[in-house]
Amino acid sequence: MARQDEIRIGDAERDAVMVALHDHFAEGRLDRGELDERLDSVLSAKTHGDLRTLVKDLPSPTGLPEPEKAPLPGAPLMFGGPAGFGGPGHPAWQRHHRHMAHRHGPRFPAFPLLLGVFLVLTFTIGPGTGFLAVLQIALVIWVVRAVLLAFGVKRARHHRG
Secondary structure, rough: OOHHHOOOOHHHHHHHHHHHHHHHHHHHOOOOOHHHHHHHHHHOEEEEHHHHHHHHOHHHHHHOOOOOOOOOOOOOOOOOOOOOOOOOOOOHHHHHHHHHHOOOOOOOHHHHHHHHHHHHHHHHHOOHHHHHHHHHHHHHHHHHHHHHHOOOOOOOOOOOO
16 A cells, blocks of 8 residues: 555545545544644645545545455456446445435435326326426426535435434
């Protein structure tokens, strides 16, 4: 790992570690003073090793890439391995699914809603109209979610208690 620790980092790596530090602060592993001190150090970090020393006492996720695992012997490699086309071994897939594990509350049931609208319209008006209506509804849902994501709006969490 020594060679990897000498590689210079960019803003994306710093941002990932800062997000992980905020998550650990929210979970109570760091107090406000430690968080501020580590965030200052992240902003001045130059190499992977600098970042690694800041999160070495914290559990995963730390914002640093996980060490590469060798493929299991006898595992089939299709299209250059699981990471070839964005499969489970691909870093973007892993980040997405790690992020999804932190979701709170139920997801918006877009697919069942669209399927229901399609079936109702198909049997009342016709399949062509049903298909076009579903496409329009899907587009509206997609645009609303994109706008909310762009402005960082999060759904309110209801705590019972």
